[in-house]
Structures are given as structure tokens and as C-alpha cells.
Amino acid sequence: MDATHPYVRDLDRNTANYTPLTPLTFLERAAGTWPDRTAIIHGRMRRSWAETYSRCRRLAAALSRSGIGAGDTVAILAANTPELFEAHFGVPLAGAVLNAINTRLDAEAIAFILRHGEAKILITDREFAKTARQAIALYAAPLIVIDIDDPEWTGGGDLLGICDYESFLSGAPAEFPWVLPTDEWDAIALNYTSGTTGNPKGVVYHHRGAYLNAVSNALSWSLGDVPVYLWTLPMFHCNGWCFPWTMAVSAGTSVCLRHVRAEPILDVIRREKVSHFCAAPIVLNMLNNAPADLKLGIDHKVKVMTAGAAPPAAVIEGMEAMGWTVTHVYGLTETYGPVIVCVWHDRWNSLPPAEQAALKARQGVRSPMLEEIMVASPDTLEPVPRDGVSIGEIFMRGNTVMKGYLKNPVATRDAFHGGWFHTGDLAVWHPDGYVEIKDRSKDIIISGGENISSIEVEDVLYRHPDVLEAAVVARRDEKWGESPCAFVTLKPGAIATEESLIAFCRDHLAGFKLPRKIVFQAIPKTSTGKIQKYVLRQLAQTL
Amino acid sequence: MDATHPYVRDLDRNTANYTPLTPLTFLERAAGTWPDRTAIIHGRMRRSWAETYSRCRRLAAALSRSGIGAGDTVAILAANTPELFEAHFGVPLAGAVLNAINTRLDAEAIAFILRHGEAKILITDREFAKTARQAIALYAAPLIVIDIDDPEWTGGGDLLGICDYESFLSGAPAEFPWVLPTDEWDAIALNYTSGTTGNPKGVVYHHRGAYLNAVSNALSWSLGDVPVYLWTLPMFHCNGWCFPWTMAVSAGTSVCLRHVRAEPILDVIRREKVSHFCAAPIVLNMLNNAPADLKLGIDHKVKVMTAGAAPPAAVIEGMEAMGWTVTHVYGLTETYGPVIVCVWHDRWNSLPPAEQAALKARQGVRSPMLEEIMVASPDTLEPVPRDGVSIGEIFMRGNTVMKGYLKNPVATRDAFHGGWFHTGDLAVWHPDGYVEIKDRSKDIIISGGENISSIEVEDVLYRHPDVLEAAVVARRDEKWGESPCAFVTLKPGAIATEESLIAFCRDHLAGFKLPRKIVFQAIPKTSTGKIQKYVLRQLAQTL
DSSP states (O other): OOTTSTTTTTOOOOTTTOOOOOTHHHHHHHHHHOTTSEEEEETTEEEEHHHHHHHHHHHHHHHHHTTOOTTOEEEEEOOBOHHHHHHHHHHHHTTOEEEEOOTTSOHHHHHHHHHHHTEEEEEEEGGGHHHHHHHHHHHOSOOEEEEEOOTTOOSOOOOOSSEEHHHHHHTSOTTOOOOOOSSTTSEEEEEEEOOSSSSOEEEEEEHHHHHHHHHHHHHHTTOOSSOEEEOOSOTTSHHHHTHHHHHHHHTOEEEOBSSOOHHHHHHHHHHTTOOEEEOOHHHHHHHHTSOGGGGTTOOSOEEEEEOSSOOOHHHHHHHHHTTEEEEEEEEEGGGTEEEEEOOOOGGGGGSOHHHHHHHHTSOBEEOTTEEEEEEEOTTTOOBOOSSSSOEEEEEEEETTSOSEETTOHHHHHHHTGGGSEEEEEEEEEOTTSOEEEEEOOTTEEEETTEEEEHHHHHHHHHHSTTEEEEEEEEEEETTTEEEEEEEEEEOTTOOOOHHHHHHHHHTTSOGGGSOSEEEESOOOBOTTSOBOHHHHHHHHHHO | OOTTSTTTTTOOOOTTTOOOOOTHHHHHHHHHHOTTSEEEEETTEEEEHHHHHHHHHHHHHHHHHTTOOTTOEEEEEOOBOHHHHHHHHHHHHTTOEEEEOOTTSOHHHHHHHHHHHTEEEEEEEGGGHHHHHHHHHHHOSOOEEEEEOOTTOOSOOOOOSSEEHHHHHHTSOTTOOOOOOSSTTSEEEEEEEOOSSSSOEEEEEEHHHHHHHHHHHHHHTTOOSSOEEEOOSOTTSHHHHTHHHHHHHHTOEEEOBSSOOHHHHHHHHHHHTOOEEEOOHHHHHHHHTSOGGGGTTOOSOEEEEEOSSOOOHHHHHHHHHTTEEEEEEEEEGGGTEEEEEOOOOGGGGGSOHHHHHHHHTSOBEEOTTEEEEEEEOTTTOOBOOSSSSOEEEEEEEETTSOSEETTOHHHHHHHTGGGSEEEEEEEEEOTTSOEEEEEOOTTEEEETTEEEEHHHHHHHHHHSTTEEEEEEEEEEETTTEEEEEEEEEEOTTOOOOHHHHHHHHHTTSOGGGSOSEEEESOOOBOTTSOBOHHHHHHHHHHO
16 A cells, blocks of 8 residues: 555554553553552562552652663662562663663673673662672673662672662652653663573563563463462563563552562462462472472462473472462563463363373463464474474564564574574474474573573583583483583593582582583584584483 | 664564564464364354354455455445454455444445445445445445345345355355555554544554554453453444454454344343443343343353443442443544443442442543543643543543544544544543543434434434524433434424424434434524534433
8 A cells, every 4th residue: 555545645643643562651550540559569568559650750760860861771680679670660761771680690691791781770689799799890881880778688798889779769759751662662671691602692672572572461361350470480581571561551469579489489379369470390399399388378279370391290280289270381581581372271171180281381372462483494494294293493473572682683683584583492383283392492401490501601611721522411400400411521631520620610600500410421523523412412311 | 762772773673573463363363272162153153263264264365356455445234243253354364444334324324434435345234235225326336245144134135246245255265365464554444433523434443553452452351261252232333342353362252143132132141151241331221121031040240341321320230230240431433442441449349339330430541552541621732630520621642543534634633633632522530530521522412322423413404495503412311321402493484393304304314313302493602603502402401
């Protein structure tokens, strides 16, 4: 249709009929319609949506007063506290981009992220003061530092910044002008993934995608009227899968929690009648195995979303015996969190438990706001047959796929090669359209819900003077799901041991990334000299 | 941020990360994920989502084969049947624009709509054959006519077209290529409003708005997992408030129904366990007053959405005594149906019934996908105080506001004057942000849920040789809510009576638009000669 077509001519956008999609409008609506409803619970503290809205606007005002504006990066290193929740609104309200950093990273990795993201300000919790101090020193660029001094944290830690978060907000006006992004394609968040290469990549989210995935969560989980959502999933993971924004569109209650341990989780589920939470299978396993007396008095329905690995049958059965419902979902940092859902069909309820678990182990079908998925050859983009056997890579298209990688046009181009997003995950496609991951993309190890790049671990090993060759693969781990297993060839005459290499890694890697096992042997290679990780992965399972 | 900013550079749209928003993708997902779930029930006929998807694609193929393509108008004159439901997907799948016509209009009005919308094809149900035949004759332009020969319709009526709908589909391939709009701003539907002027105006909807209002319905009504939706609201009203598309995103079941009468409604609610329906207060009143034996055996919860007028207290009480929940919503043809919702707060449940009814009579607050509302002076756009007393006009902004009026740039410009959509409805703004309509815009009469333009009725009266002046206003009507009341000044020596003028109108107007009362008297005017309709409206209530 050209510009003279009757359905086009004189029917342009204007401020009355076009507003950039942004989850910020959900906040204003939650506060306007349900001002007294509880938005945040943290320990004994409860805050309404009206108060939360006011605090988010004051955060925006304080940032603005500190010189933060359109396109500036605001980094935050925080546990699942109200401050991190508020930052999901206050930072973009100031026009800035939120960069929530994985608190489990070491100082070097955090410094890399600060540098690469060009952070202007860092909001950091006392719990992480030691690492943050090192990271700030390594960053060596001008940085405004604000401390979070959470009353729920009693473990000490230095205050590093110019003031604490409450002081930062205290002088700022709640009447900060309510400005929407000029374009829904504008960046709202930056999330670093360990990805498939050693250096973390900065995944850029836009307002449109954040809005749509927030809505998709509410729809695909049938969130209903007054969800009470427990923060077990870290908000630094893909912005908590966009759930801060989902809670705003649902005007639900967020129950914050600093640490993922069975007792406080079960305690708060009982006390606050938590209706929904997201967690890695390892967390569900922990809850499942918790002493029965911790579960006494929990008799309401709880809906659980899990991802990162297929939930084991025993975990699903245990949860369902408690009257809880587990939904298996799948997504990546690049897709704003979950975009594939293992939609459950009632007719499956009559199947034997093992068959139900096998069905629930599949990643599933597209969520309402992801437009296309396919399993296809990574070389030709030709879809594989839907036979449940042929393996291909999962590809996606839709509005909840990232803008791209920050300052990394090569990686962005590769990720979108052929007009599809390449997940790097290998799967089969079942006749009913459900995808099931059969193999992780070759480099990634998922340990306790955290991605570990095998290349990053290899890089450290290679820095040891005794190491000739190193290859790291995932090995099944009863507790963590997977853990890194390193295959190493030593230089002639070298004397390094498993213990000494792990100790060396400890100086350069976060604890969760350490290899749990090191095997000294020759490393199998293809005729062209490429390491055969597939062989090593199989070998690792037998050790 | 300019093009060189790190959050902009090399982070462009591509086919992997940007898809135009369109409700068509919901259909593909419903059929892919829930192929066997029932999409449509019509009498004894039941069709799955897989079958419905296939039929919609065959409709698109058949339209395409008939030369229908991008930007062509497909008109349909149908009751709430599967064909009209399918047209909501099949027509836009062919790139065309759906124009569902109010079946209660007379031939002249329908011919005007066909002409103004430049319809290339008309799909028409036998029930309306007599009017359709006249309208086609008046249209006098090339038009492909397809008949709907619904087995649930036993009242006869000529077949007017080249074939019936089933034959039209029968030869068409289900593999019609699945093409999305090139731009989410492309038109998806055309809906004529009687508006505030005599000639109907063609409201143009785009894919983006249809997608968003479909989602908004699901969210604001907490539709849940398997809604069973009864079609009491005509699908020709704002595309059934976008509910055909809502049913696709929810993969719900649509129960079709040709006629809105108590017995078949209650019968099907019981038999199919209908969970949701939309209806004008007059329909709720009818159900409320239906004999008790018709309601026997209905013991499940039913959620009802109503609009067009505030639901009377007795109706709300009656519904709730049956365990049904009534939600009051508000919208216009220009806003894709409901965009303001009277959100209910639990704390109101303890109030006396009269106070609850007063609260529920308010139109409410914005739905999640409408971005802004205000009550303001129509002259200055200055918001009125939120005091529940000051009257202003309701203004809106958001993505579920129309593209504009087809081939009517003047009306479009007026509607969007000052960068806000002018609803023409006068309301107060309560301290809690709820709007409450106090006066309809001066020209509209709402009778049995249908809009009647007073100017259209006046135009007909003016065509009578005896009439000097005529002014038509709304008058309260126990059965219809409102009905037209005409004030007429006759020419000197004229002899027309109330009866003869009504008979004259009957030749030129649909039955529901006829004045129920005609008063002969001088018509009050302002000093500048404008008719004081406000005075007449007050007068009409006293007659």
C-alpha cells in the first residue's frame, strides 16, 4: 500500500494514537489503580504501590540530578532487595539503562562489565563490598558509587560510596517528570551473558521487548488477579526474566529474599501466602528434600516456574505431592528470559509419572509473545523433521529477542545470521511441535542455574605455566546439575596436580566456576586439529 | 541518542528481533499448541483450533484467488456465526481489511458503508438477504457476493451470491502462505460508527492495536487457562471488542449464538459451561428477569462484562445472587472496544448494595494497554480537578486508539485535536482516579446497546415537506435504556401528526432508530442560533 491508499493517507501516528511500548506505564497504572496494595515485602517492611511509585520517581530524580540521562548506564550489584526492584523502574524513568550485575562474579569480571558498559554509577550492596571495591579499583574510571545498606543484611561490609541509597533518594523530589522513551526501540537494560566465548557479551534489551515479555509472563502463567511472587530467581538474571515489570502489569506483590535457602523460602511462602516463584531445578530439589516440619502449614497452591535444566522426575513428583504445580520454561539472556513454555495438557495427567516427567522435561512451545521457533540445521537453516529424533539448533524470531550485543557487531551479526536468532542449543523437534534440548551448545556449563563459559575456565588454566592444553566440558553433578570438568595435558616435566591447578583457578575465577575435576590426559582432536568436546563430554560422564 | 551512541549503533531491527505485532500470530500458536482444543461451538457443531486455523487459511486462499489483496475491503453482514469469527483471521491473512457491518442497519446505510469503504466483496447471511439485496442494488459497483447458509438459521432468505461460503472455501488450499503484515500500522479492520454526525464514519484499526486490545482483554479480565466465551455481544461491534483475537491468544472456546434471547443464552451457558460473556445492560436485565426454571442447573461461576450504560443496581444484585460477577467497562468504536475498566476492590465488598452499585456504575480506570486518560476542558485541554463534581470531557492516549477515520481527514483531525483523542463523553473525575460519565456527548442516543445519531434522525425528519425544524435527543426508556425523542416545529399550515411523521421515518430508518415520541413545539436556541439540546434533553425526561 502506498501513501495515497485510503487505508494509509491521513492516518498517521500522533501522540493520541501511538505511545512507545514501555513497562514504565504499568508502574503508573499499578500505583494509580491500586495505590494501597502491597508492592514489596522485605522482612518486616511492606511498601504499597503508591510508595514504590514515589520511590522510583525519586530514584529517577536523584539519578538525573547526578548527571545521569538518556543512554547512560547505571550498574547495580545487589541481592533480591527492594532497591534492585525499584531500579527496574527508576533507572529507565531517568532515560538511563539498567545493568544488573551477577553478584557471584569475581572482581575482574565485574570490572570488565563496568568498563565495557561504560557505567557512570554503581549502586552496590554491603554484602558485596569486598569484590566491589576491587572491581571499582580495576575499573579506574570516574564512577559515582552508592551503597545499599539493607537492614535485612547483618553481615557487615564496608560502605564504599558517596552516600547510601536512602540518603540518595531522600532529597529527591517525587514529582520527577514522567517521561516515556522517545522510541520503544530505545535500550532499557544491559545484561551480560557468559555466552559461548570467554568474554561476557552485553545483551541490550529495549522497552518494547521488556513490555512484551512482561505481558507474556502474565499470560502464559495465567497470573491472575493478586499474585504474590517470591524472589528466588535473581533479578540480575535477565532482569529476573522481566518479572519486576510483570508484577507491575499485574499489580502483584513482590516478596524479596536475600538468600536462597530452604528455611527462609518455606517460611515466607507460608507467612505471605506466596502464589508464584521461579527457581532453578536445584532450588526445587533443595525444597523437596527439606525436613517435613519446615513445610508444615503450607496448604495453599503454589505455582513454580523452572528453567536452566529439565526438572528431574523426583522433583516434579515431590512438588506435586505438596499441591504445587511446576512449569518448565526455556529462554536465554538474549530472549529476555523465558520464551518457550512446556505447556501442559490435561490429558497428560492420566499418564504414568515417568511419562509425565519425560513430557515435562521437554522445553516446549513458543510463548504468546515470541513469534517463531524452529529446529534447523545451523548450516542451511533447513528445518529438521518433526520426528523427535533428528537433532538441530533452536532458532527464534520475535519481539522478545534482544537488540543485539553492545559494541560487538560481529557477535550480533553471527547471532542473527540468516535472519534468525541462533540459540546455540541443540534439540529435537517432536511431532506435537515441542522442542527438547538434547545437548547444550558446546561451550556452556550450567551449574546451579549459572552459565559458565568453558572457554573462560580454559583461559585461566592456560595461564598456569605448567599447562600445555586444556579443555573444559560439563559433567553431570548431583548437586549443581552440571559442573566444569577439565581435561589437561601438562608440559613435559611439569609437576602440577589437580589440587594445585584448582587452587590456581581459585585466584582468578568465581567459586562456582572452578573445575570440580581435573583429568590429565591427551586431548582428542579432529583431523583439522579442533578439539572434540563431544568426546570429552561423554568421557566426563564416565569418570 | 544519535546513531553513533553505543546503545544505538549496530543494534538495528532485523527479521530475527522484530516482528510486526498482529493477532494473526495468536491463531497459529493456538492451532499449533492446542490443535484438538475446541475453538468454535455452534449448535451441535464443534470445531477444533486446528480445523479453524485450516479454514481461516482456506478463506484467505479463496479471497486471494478472487483477486482480494493488500488493502482491499471485505465486507460481511452476519450474525454471531463461525463464518464471522473466521473472517477475523482469514481476511487479514489475505492482506485485506475486514468490514463487519451492523446487521440492524437499513439498506441505505449499508449501501453507504459499502460505497465509502469501497468493498470488493460482501459475505452475507441469508437472514439479512432482503436488506442486503437492496443495499447491493444501491451500491451499484462491482461486488463479489458470497452467501452464508447457516444450518442454525431456519428462517429462509434468498441466496444472492455466486456461491455459498462453504463452496467458496471448499476448493481453496489450506496451505495458503502465512504472511504477516509488512507494518503493524497496516489496517486490519474497518468499523463504522454512527458517531456524532449524520453520516457513519469509518474507523480504521491496525494490527498493533488489535493485538494489544486482544491482550488487554485477557489481562484485565484474568481470562485464565480455558475460557469458554459466549457470543452475545455482536462481533460487528468493534470486532466484538477484539474478543475473536482474545480467544486466539487464550486458545479459548467461542460459543456462537445467532440471537440474543434468554432461553438459548441460559441453555448454552448451562450446557457448555460458559465462563465469560459480554452484553449490554439490557441483556443482563433480560436474563435477570427470566423465569427461574430457565436458570436451573447453572451452578458454575460466570463472568460478565457490560458497557454502553451503567448497569442498574438491581441487575448487578440479581447477577451476583446467581454467583455471577459483573465488570463494567467503557470504550468506543474508536478505541477497539473497552479501554476503561471499573476495577473492583475487595474492600468494597462490605459496603451496602446501593453504594456498591454506585461504585460499579462508574466507568473506571485505564486498562493495561491504554496509556493515558484524563477528564479535561474540551476547550483548553486543562484537566478538571479530581473532585467527583467538575465535569469535563474524557480524553485518551494510547495504542488502542484508532488510526483515524477513513477518507475523512477533517473528522480525524478534530478527533485528535491537541494530541489527545476526544471521546465526546462528559464525565467527572473521582479522587481515586475513576471516571464517571455524567452526560453523553450531545448527539448520541444509546438504545439497546446501539448508537443512534440524532442528526441522522433529524435529517430524515427534515426531508418531510411539513417539517420546519427538528431536534432529536435521548429520552430515558425503561426497555431500551434510551430512545429517540424528536422536537419538531411544523411549517405554517402544515398538518403532519406524530403518527404520520413516525411512519415517514419508518421508510428511511432502521426500526431501532425511529423516534418513540414526537413533540410539536418551538425549539429553544442560544443567542447565536444554536439549538439548546441540553434544555430539550431535560424536557424530554419530563414528558
